[in-house]
Structure formats: C-alpha cells, structure tokens
Amino acid sequence: xxxxxxxxxxxxxxVNGQRELDVDGSTVxxxxxxxxxxxxxxxxxxxxGRGELHRFVNIYLNDEDVRYLNGKETPLSDGDTVSILPxxxxxxx
Amino acid sequence: MPISVYIPSPFRRLTADREYVTxxxxxxxxxxxxxxxxxxxxxxxxxxRERKVPTHINIYLNNQExxxxxxxxxxxSDGDQLAVIPxxxxxxxGGGDGRAAPANAALTPEEVMRYSRHIIMPQVGPQGQxxxxxxxxxxxGAGGLGGPVAVYLALAGVGTIGLVEFDVxxxxxxxxxxxxxxxxxxxxxxxxxxxxxxxxxxxxxVVEHPLPITSxxxxxxxxxxxxxxxxxxxxxxxxxxxxxxYLAGKTLVDGAILLFDGQATVYKPxxxxxxxxxxxxxxxxxxxxxxxxxxxxxxxGIVGSIQATEVFKQILGIGEPLVNRLxxxxxxxxxxxxxxxxxxxxxxxxxxxxxxxxxxxxDVFCGSSPLEVPVxxxx
Numbered sequence: 199x200x201x202x203x204x205x206x207x208x209x210x211x212x213v214n215g216q217r218e219l220d221v222d223g224s225t226v227x228x229x230x231x232x233x234x235x236x237x238x239x240x241x242x243x244x245x246x247g248r249g250e251l252h253r254f255v256n257i258y259l260n261d262e263d264v265r266y267l268n269g270k271e272t273p274l275s276d277g278d279t280v281s282i283l284p285x286x287x288x289x290x291x
Numbered sequence: 292m293p294i295s296v297y298i299p300s301p302f303r304r305l306t307a308d309r310e311y312v313t314x315x316x317x318x319x320x321x322x323x324x325x326x327x328x329x330x331x332x333x334x335x336x337x338x339x340r341e342r343k344v345p346t347h348i349n350i351y352l353n354n355q356e357x358x359x360x361x362x363x364x365x366x367x368s369d370g371d372q373l374a375v376i377p378x379x380x381x382x383x384x385g386g387g388d389g390r391a392a393p394a395n396a397a398l399t400p401e402e403v404m405r406y407s408r409h410i411i412m413p414q415v416g417p418q419g420q421x422x423x424x425x426x427x428x429x430x431x432g433a434g435g436l437g438g439p440v441a442v443y444l445a446l447a448g449v450g451t452i453g454l455v456e457f458d459v460x461x462x463x464x465x466x467x468x469x470x471x472x473x474x475x476x477x478x479x480x481x482x483x484x485x486x487x488x489x490x491x492x493x494x495x496x497v498v499e500h501p502l503p504i505t506s507x508x509x510x511x512x513x514x515x516x517x518x519x520x521x522x523x524x525x526x527x528x529x530x531x532x533x534x535x536x537y538l539a540g541k542t543l544v545d546g547a548i549l550l551f552d553g554q555a556t557v558y559k560p561x562x563x564x565x566x567x568x569x570x571x572x573x574x575x576x577x578x579x580x581x582x583x584x585x586x587x588x589x590x591x592g593i594v595g596s597i598q599a600t601e602v603f604k605q606i607l608g609i610g611e612p613l614v615n616r617l618x619x620x621x622x623x624x625x626x627x628x629x630x631x632x633x634x635x636x637x638x639x640x641x642x643x644x645x646x647x648x649x650x651x652x653x654d655v656f657c658g659s660s661p662l663e664v665p666v667x668x669x670x
Binding site for chain 1: 435523524525526529547548549550551552554568569570571572573577578579580581584586617619621623624628629630631632633
C-alpha cells in the first residue's frame with residue numbers, strides 16, 4: 199500500500215527536509231511506524247509516550263481528519279494522501 | 292426619442308468622461324437601461340439590488356425629481372433632459388475631510404470614485420460599500436498578518452478598524468511588516484500603523500488598543516466589533532482570542548504562518564473553533580515561533596490577503612465563507628489544499644457539554660507566558 203505523505207513546516211526537519219514522502223502502510227499507525235524506522239524521532243513528533251496522537255498535531259487522510267475516522271487504526275489504500283499538520287502560531291509579530 | 296442625460300462626475304469614468312450622453316427611451320427606466328447597455332455597470336450605480344433608485348441618488352427630469360413624478364416609470368419625450376445627481380453627505384462635498392460619515396449617509400462623490408472598482412461590482416454596489424463603511428473589524432496584532440489585513444480593510448473603506456498591539460517596531464520586522472517603515476524603528480507599532488492606514492484612507496477610523504489582549508480585557512474589547520481577525524504570534528493569545536470570540540458570538544477569521552507555510556480558516560460560533568481543530572496547545576518550545584524558525588515575508592501577504600477577503604465576504608454576505616475548511620498554503624510547491632474542519636461535540640468550548648464558560652488563564656493553559664519573550668526575539 200503506497201501512500202503519499204505530505205508534511206508541513208517543522209516536521210520536515212525530521213524527514214531530512216522533504217515535504218513529500220512515499221511510504222508503505224496499511225493503517226495510519228503502521229505508516230507512522232514505517233516512517234519512524236527510516237527517520238528515527240518522527241513518531242515522537244506525532245505521539246506521546248503511550249502512543250496517543252498529540253492533540254496539537256492533526257493527521258489528515260486525504261481531506262479528512264483521522265480523529266473523525268479511526269485514528270491510528272484508519273485503513274489506507276493505494277494512492278491515498280496523508281497530511282501531517284502541526285498547529286502554527288505565527289502571526290509574525 | 293433621444294434624451295440628453297447629465298452624468299455626474301463620479302460616474303463619468305464609465306462614460307469616457309462625457310458629461311452629457313444622448314440615448315433613446317420612452318421612460319426614465321428605458322433611458323437608464325439604454326445607458327447601462329452602452330456603459331455596462333451604469334445600472335449598478337443608479338439601482339440597488341431590488342432595482343430601485345437608492346435614496347442617495349436623485350434623478351431629475353428637466354427640473355423635477357422623478358419621485359415627485361412616476362419614478363422610473365415617468366415618461367420622457369423628445370428634447371427632455373435627465374440629470375443623475377448623487378446626494379452629498381452632510382455638506383461634505385468632496386468628502387476628503389477625513390471625518391467618518393454618519394451610518395446611513397449617502398456615499399459622497401469622493402467615496403463613489405475612490406471605491407468605484409468595488410461599487411461597480413453587483414455583489415458590492417453602493418449598499419455594500421455602506422456596509423463596509425459601517426463595519427467594525429478588530430485585528431489582533433499589527434505585525435506580519437495584521438498588516439496586510441488592516442491595509443486591505445482600510446483601502447476598501449471598512450469604517451472602523453481596531454488594532455490590538457503593544458509592541459514597538461524592530462528592524463527585523465521590516466522584512467515583512469508593511470504597516471511600518473525604516474523611520475518607524477523604535478516607535479510603537481500602533482503609531483506607525485495609524486499613520487499608514489490613514490495615509491491610505493483618511494475616512495477610516497483607527498481605534499488603538501495599546502495593550503496585550505488578556506483574559507481581563509478581551510471581553511471588553513471584542514464585543515465592540517463585528518468581526519475579529521487573528522494575527523497573533525503565540526498559542527496563548529490564539530486560544531484566548533478563540534474563546535473570547537466564541538463567547539462574544541463573533542466570527543473569527545484566523546490565519547497563521549511559519550517558514551513557507553500558511554493556514555487560514557473562519558470560525559463561526561456553532562461551526563467549530565480553534566479548540567476543535569487543535570484541542571491542546573503544543574508544549575512550550577516544541578513548535579518554534581517565526582523568530583526561532585523564520586518566515587517568508589511574502590507569505591504574510593498571501594495569508595493576510597486571504598483573511599481580508601474573508602472579512603470582506605462576511606461583511607457583504609457574499610460567497611462561501613472559509614468555514615469548516617482549513618486552507619493550507621505551501622509556498623515552496625505553491626500548492627493550496629483544503630482540509631475539513633468539524634465542530635467537535637466534545638469540544639470544551641463549543642461542544643455539546645462545554646466546560647469552558649468564561650475566559651481562563653491561557654499562559655497556564657499553554658505552559659508559558661507570551662509576555663516573557665524579549666521584544667527583540669519576537670517573530
């Protein structure tokens with residue numbers, strides 16, 4: 199299951215500056231684990247120590263927030279796009 | 292039946308500066324239609340949405356106002372002269388004296404001219420322009436986002452623009468903050484903001500709120516305005532403004548930027564809020580500020596212009612607001628994407644069983660004090 203993952207802003211640092219990655223995974227959780235294997239430290243940007251998704255980082259499957267799907271268990275299909283969006287505060291004061 | 296029509300100066304840009312135009316028609320309405328056919332957009336200047344001649348425009352057939360005759364149904368005959376005369380507000384001919392016009396006053400010829408590119412659009416028209424003039428919009432922060440928002444609101448003739456800002460202009464602001472210039476370094480941002488906005492448009496009333504917005508003052512400031520625009524630079528202020536706007540029943544036009552990324556959305560009370568999107572703030576230090584990570588100057592213009600556009604739509608009641616949609620902008624790929632936002636039934640503010648019923652201590656909520664950040668380090 200190859201999925202396109204788009205990461206914004208600060209998360210890009212963890213994945214070697216890339217903004218898009220193609221990753222295999224049958225669920226959102228598996229996808230995160232697979233990215234973390236390639237880029238250690240990735241998972242801790244998204245989840246706390248107990249494996250719960252942070253509430254200040256949103257993960258979208260296509261245009262839908264996975265919190266309203268099945269969270270980390272949300273199944274993925276070939277060609278899906280997963281977007282990872284941490285909250286931004288900048289108003290550039 | 293050829294009828295000669297006097298065109299007032301503010302409308303003459305449509306008629307290639309012709310003062311008198313001769314058209315055919317059997318009634319005043321015929322003549323106005325003929326004018327619109329020859330000079331598209333003319334009807335928008337003389338008719339409101341109900342296709343009535345608004346009260347601020349008088350039409351004279353020879354020397355009689357048509358309301359005293361049969362209105363636009365008044366018959367006209369060969370050799371008649373028609374004159375279209377927009378009313379002047381309170382004797383302020385020219386209107387350039389910087390005083391705000393009374394709420395229901397007609398647009399002055401100067402205003403009709405100044406805003407003609409807006410007024411000519413049927414979605415705006417003279418009524419829309421008066422709505423803009425009567426609108427009160429609060430902009431949180433006179434920095435990167437607040438700048439383009441406030442400038443475009445001022446240019447469009449939004450009558451009252453409130454600015455919440457306590458900072459002074461720093462040299463490092465000038466890479467993106469269009470309200471301030473090199474000569475303003477060291478001055479209060481509100482001073483240069485007022486100067487810039489009133490130089491662009493002397494009709495606009497700029498209300499200064501020279502304080503950080505806090506739980507103590509937010510419910511005094513926010514209810515004075517129709518629409519709130521968020522250009523805050525820290526999470527504590529973002530959650531505070533979100534909660535206060537919701538509790539005051541105000542629409543919040545939100546925007547945020549970092550690096551090459553921008554986000555924008557509109558929260559209408561009852562359609563979800565910032566807490567539905569991000570229930571908790573990140574721990575202090577995890578998501579860097581623009582000062583720490585940097586920000587592309589021009590992205591402030593993109594996101595700020597989008598926020599100003601949403602305010603404009605909101606005031607005029609046109610289009611589809613950016614509600615329940617999070618617009619994501621990636622300047623590097625120049626891709627705009629839209630994600631869904633929902634009202635979260637478990638949201639502590641706007642959910643089914645709210646627990647946040649008044650403003651809280653947002654510095655505690657976010658685990659840091661935004662005011663402890665040194666001025667020179669701010670993004």
